[in-house]
Amino acid sequence: MAWEVVIGLETHAQLSTASKIFSGSPTAFGAMPNTQASVLDLALPGTLPVLNRGAVQRAIQFGLAIGATIAPQSVFARKNYFYPDLPKGYQISQYEIPVVQGGTLSCVVTPKSGEPYVKTVRLTRAHLEEDAGKSLHEDYHGMTGIDLNRAGTPLLEIVSEPDLRSSAEAVAYAKALHSLVVWLGICDGNMQEGSFRCDANVSVRRAGSPKLGTRAEIKNLNSFRFLQQAIDFEVKRQVELVEDGGTVVQETRLYDPGRNETRSMRSKEDAMDYRYFPDPDLLPLAIDREWIEAIAREMPELPGAMRSRLVREHGLPEYDASVLTASKSLAAYYEAVASAVADRKVAANWIMGEVAAALNSAQIDVAASPVSAAQLAGLIGRVLDGTVNNKTAKDVFAALWNGEGESADAIIEARGLKQISDAGAIERLIDEVLAANPGPVAELRAGRDKAFNSLVGQCMKATRGKANPQQVNEILRRRLAGG
Amino acid sequence: MSELAHAGVAELGRLLRQRRVSAVELARLQLARIERHRDLNAFLDVRPEVTLAQARAADERRARGEDGALLGVPIAHKDIFVTRDWASTASSRILQGYMSPFDATVVENLARAGMVCLGKLNCDEFAMGSSNENSAYGNVLNPWDKAAVPGGSSGGSSAVVAARLAPVATATDTGGSIREPAAFTGITGTKPTYGRPSRWGMIAFASSLDTAGLMTQSAEDCALVFNEMLGFDPKDSTSLDAPREDFTRHLDDPVNGLRIGVPKEFFGEGLKPDVERAVRSALAEYEKLGARLVDISLPNAELGIPVYYVVAPAEASSNLARFDGVRYGHRAASYDDLIDMMKKSRSEGFGPEPKRRILIGTYVLSHGYYDAYFIKAMQVRRLIAEDFRRAFGQCDVIASPVTTSVAFGFGEKTTDPVAMYLADLYTVPGSLAGVPSMSIPCGFGERGRPVGLQLMADHMQEARMLGVAHRYQRATDWHCRLPEGF
Numbered sequence: 001m002a003w004e005v006v007i008g009l010e011t012h013a014q015l016s017t018a019s020k021i022f023s024g025s026p027t028a029f030g031a032m033p034n035t036q037a038s039v040l041d042l043a044l045p046g047t048l049p050v051l052n053r054g055a056v057q058r059a060i061q062f063g064l065a066i067g068a069t070i071a072p073q074s075v076f077a078r079k080n081y082f083y084p085d086l087p088k089g090y091q092i093s094q095y096e097i098p099v100v101q102g103g104t105l106s107c108v109v110t111p112k113s114g115e116p117y118v119k120t121v122r123l124t125r126a127h128l129e130e131d132a133g134k135s136l137h138e139d140y141h142g143m144t145g146i147d148l149n150r151a152g153t154p155l156l157e158i159v160s161e162p163d164l165r166s167s168a169e170a171v172a173y174a175k176a177l178h179s180l181v182v183w184l185g186i187c188d189g190n191m192q193e194g195s196f197r198c199d200a201n202v203s204v205r206r207a208g209s210p211k212l213g214t215r216a217e218i219k220n221l222n223s224f225r226f227l228q229q230a231i232d233f234e235v236k237r238q239v240e241l242v243e244d245g246g247t248v249v250q251e252t253r254l255y256d257p258g259r260n261e262t263r264s265m266r267s268k269e270d271a272m273d274y275r276y277f278p279d280p281d282l283l284p285l286a287i288d289r290e291w292i293e294a295i296a297r298e299m300p301e302l303p304g305a306m307r308s309r310l311v312r313e314h315g316l317p318e319y320d321a322s323v324l325t326a327s328k329s330l331a332a333y334y335e336a337v338a339s340a341v342a343d344r345k346v347a348a349n350w351i352m353g354e355v356a357a358a359l360n361s362a363q364i365d366v367a368a369s370p371v372s373a374a375q376l377a378g379l380i381g382r383v384l385d386g387t388v389n390n391k392t393a394k395d396v397f398a399a400l401w402n403g404e405g406e407s408a409d410a411i412i413e414a415r416g417l418k419q420i421s422d423a424g425a426i427e428r429l430i431d432e433v434l435a436a437n438p439g440p441v442a443e444l445r446a447g448r449d450k451a452f453n454s455l456v457g458q459c460m461k462a463t464r465g466k467a468n469p470q471q472v473n474e475i476l477r478r479r480l481a482g483g
Numbered sequence: 484m485s486e487l488a489h490a491g492v493a494e495l496g497r498l499l500r501q502r503r504v505s506a507v508e509l510a511r512l513q514l515a516r517i518e519r520h521r522d523l524n525a526f527l528d529v530r531p532e533v534t535l536a537q538a539r540a541a542d543e544r545r546a547r548g549e550d551g552a553l554l555g556v557p558i559a560h561k562d563i564f565v566t567r568d569w570a571s572t573a574s575s576r577i578l579q580g581y582m583s584p585f586d587a588t589v590v591e592n593l594a595r596a597g598m599v600c601l602g603k604l605n606c607d608e609f610a611m612g613s614s615n616e617n618s619a620y621g622n623v624l625n626p627w628d629k630a631a632v633p634g635g636s637s638g639g640s641s642a643v644v645a646a647r648l649a650p651v652a653t654a655t656d657t658g659g660s661i662r663e664p665a666a667f668t669g670i671t672g673t674k675p676t677y678g679r680p681s682r683w684g685m686i687a688f689a690s691s692l693d694t695a696g697l698m699t700q701s702a703e704d705c706a707l708v709f710n711e712m713l714g715f716d717p718k719d720s721t722s723l724d725a726p727r728e729d730f731t732r733h734l735d736d737p738v739n740g741l742r743i744g745v746p747k748e749f750f751g752e753g754l755k756p757d758v759e760r761a762v763r764s765a766l767a768e769y770e771k772l773g774a775r776l777v778d779i780s781l782p783n784a785e786l787g788i789p790v791y792y793v794v795a796p797a798e799a800s801s802n803l804a805r806f807d808g809v810r811y812g813h814r815a816a817s818y819d820d821l822i823d824m825m826k827k828s829r830s831e832g833f834g835p836e837p838k839r840r841i842l843i844g845t846y847v848l849s850h851g852y853y854d855a856y857f858i859k860a861m862q863v864r865r866l867i868a869e870d871f872r873r874a875f876g877q878c879d880v881i882a883s884p885v886t887t888s889v890a891f892g893f894g895e896k897t898t899d900p901v902a903m904y905l906a907d908l909y910t911v912p913g914s915l916a917g918v919p920s921m922s923i924p925c926g927f928g929e930r931g932r933p934v935g936l937q938l939m940a941d942h943m944q945e946a947r948m949l950g951v952a953h954r955y956q957r958a959t960d961w962h963c964r965l966p967e968g969f
Contacts, residue, residue: 042810042811043805044583044585045571045686046583046585046683048720050719051720082825089804144821275800275848275850276848277798280690280798282721
């Protein structure tokens with residue numbers, strides 16, 4: 001019996017404001033504990049919250065980017081619970097009426113097997129809220145330390161519909177979301193510092209069943225790998241449980257990366273009653289049309305719009321356009337290369353091929369690539385004008401990557417890698433190869449075409465790859481046909 | 484010297500301006516009287532050295548040529564306002580000895596005007612109560628009759644102004660906490676429009692209702708102090724961004740032709756004859772002055788108490804969550820773990836009334852009850868506000884009794900919380916609507932205890948309301964009466 005996996009993500013993106021959402025304290029990461037906590041962050045008696053306009057602006061930018069409705073009026077509510085690092089005893093969040101409603105986000109999914117495809121995920125909402133502080137359990141000799149530097153940091157909680165059908169889709173969506181918030185500049189995207197973290201709601205159901213299964217919520221996944229591993233584990237756990245005749249209970253689970261498993265944190269029965277109610281210290285958040293329009297005018301070109309433009313104006317396939325717009329830095333790199341070479345598809349191939357592979361194995365972002373866009377464009381230029389063939393070009397790329405030369409031209413020159421395109425020279429070469437290889441020639445004449453490639457290979461080998469492979473092909477065919 | 488001690492804000496301002504008295508002399512005089520009348524238990528924290536330093540600073544400002552109407556005039560603050568120089572406890576054990584690193588905006592505004600603070604005033608714990616019997620630091624006595632409560636929650640504020648230990652005291656009103664004690668002690672107690680005074684630095688009870696105001700001897704004094712105390716505060720998101728105004732500007736307006744709305748619901752069953760008699764004669768006085776009485780109706784006002792006792796505890800249950808023993812305030816001496824520490828600290832730190840309201844508030848916000856209680860209460864609250872809006876189409880001010888009876892005795896209502904809650908019957912509707920309202924003395928009832936007349940005006944019309952009160956105080960002398968022994 002086939003199982004269908006149903007996943008929805010709740011993502012917390014820390015907004016890139018200089019100060020907190022309701023106080024003037026700075027939000028910078030890594031300061032000494034409690035040095036960035038004001039009287040408000042400490043919840044001293046008599047303190048009151050005042051909303052940070054920059055946080056609202058970033059929420060609006062996000063809403064516009066996903067084609068959502070920006071609520072003309074949204075409401076801040078108190079989520080009440082006791083925890084030592086929650087100074088007020090409640091978190092200010094948005095509950096019934098969030099600032100961003102609806103919207104969609106497209107992403108390229110690369111499944112474990114099968115072709116990559118584009119998936120469009122519906123978003124439920126995104127709302128503004130404040131972060132809590134941190135409880136520090138180590139180094140305090142059996143006591144708990146409280147650091148309130150993070151308390152009051154602005155967060156945008158982005159909730160997707162349960163549209164995701166695999167861990168691959170969940171990761172693709174999370175990556176697209178990550179790249180969008182970084183693209184917009186509303187979040188620094190630093191996952192190690194907790195600036196971007198996901199909760200995954202996971203359930204399984206029999207394929208074709210219209211009814212959703214009972215879900216488990218896995219909390220605080222702060223890397224794409226953990227997100228994928230946690231979902232895979234949880235799906236396997238739920239499927240095995242149901243197949244063994246058990247039932248999934250609604251609960252909150254924690255993922256333990258060390259043991260690669262999820263563990264129950266609390267069940268629905270112990271679920272807290274947060275007693276949400278509108279915060280009487282804050283008036284409803286009113287956003288007028290003029291403000292939204294002003295923000296819209298300042299918006300950068302968005303990945304979706306850029307994707308369409310690359311298809312329309314650069315003639316790239318949809319898939320290439322999606323991959324190249326996966327992050328702002330990659331898109332910028334592509335644009336820089338594409339503007340300097342004659343064939344944009346070739347530029348795209350290089351970036352998605354050699355460059356992506358090298359970045360991936362070095363685990364760095366394209367912004368930190370040792371091969372600059374200008375260097376790559378120079379190299380592609382030499383491929384397009386026939387100075388080097390593709391194979392040699394890959395060696396030149398590796399040399400550029402390793403810092404062995406200033407430019408493709410310099411490396412080609414220094415190593416004598418210039419392609420041999422002189423017809424006379426190639427004819428002489430072919431003569432030598434034919435003479436030295438009577439066997440394959442005989443086979444070929446007997447109708448076995450495979451021998452042809454071996455002869456081409458011999459020619460390339462003899463020139464250490466420098467011969468223009470197209471010319472070798474043509475001349476070799478002519479010579480063989482002509483006897 | 485006793486006449487000087489009895490002088491109000493306006494008069495003291497004149498005497499200071501004429502250099503007939505100095506701020507230091509006034510401060511010394513009142514500090515001595517405060518010491519002499521310690522049995523009232525009105526002050527929770529007095530620090531003469533700080534007071535005298537402020538007085539000296541005021542005199543220096545005067546010497547440098549400053550000429551403010553309040554420069555050097557003494558004041559005392561309800562212990563709901565946080566202060567840097569005096570402990571801020573909200574009359575709760577959970578904040579015993581708590582020193583705030585900042586001053587409330589109201590405190591700061593008045594200090595900027597040169598007012599000299601005499602100390603912090605007792606009140607009901609977290610401003611929850613109508614008799615001041617809920618203070619962790621003991622009862623405050625009514626200067627008119629030491630067997631009677633001074634009202635609450637601003638019982639310390641009402642007692643010191645009635646006893647003339649201070650010409651003015653700050654107070655706060657959530658459901659009647661200024662007007663009821665003012666009525667019980669024969670003084671002028673004024674609650675401005677919600678949002679006019681900043682709530683920054685007011686220890687929150689019910690945020691959507693909490694309003695800072697004043698206890699004074701007269702409406703004129705109140706107007707003078709409002710001029711410095713009220714105004715937009717960017718630190719309070721619910722603060723009204725209205726232009727500054729002169730609250731004395733309508734003091735001399737004639738009441739000729741004034742339409743005074745008399746809501747029939749405020750003169751029904753439960754109103755004691757002695758109170759009704761005094762209030763009716765005040766209304767007759769207004770008619771004599773040329774005002775016209777208009778019968779009006781506030782049909783939903785009777786729902787005020789049930790609505791209030793859903794909304795206020797709901798907000799309180801959340802506002803009081805920060806007192807958990809983690810960062811400041813009372814922490815239990817021994818505990819097993821974090822949760823146990825919070826539970827014990829809160830159980831030990833809060834008195835019975837905050838606990839009762841936390842329980843009620845937690846209940847009405849709980850899943851499954853929220854719609855039936857909280858949402859319903861918010862809806863009825865809007866209906867009550869709508870009643871007022873309609874009424875102010877028919878009249879300029881509304882007049883009514885403040886309370887059903889004169890001040891009651893200690894212990895009379897402490898065993899019956901609902902009876903205590905009904906003490907706010909006539910004051911709660913105005914709080915829910917957020918309109919300015921005040922209590923002015925209008926006679927005496929049973930056992931010679933004072934009676935108050937409540938005046939209410941439309942939003943932002945406090946200057947008008949103070950003018951209406953002032954005309955009455957020009958024609959009568961109830962507000963000048965003094966309890967014996969002070």
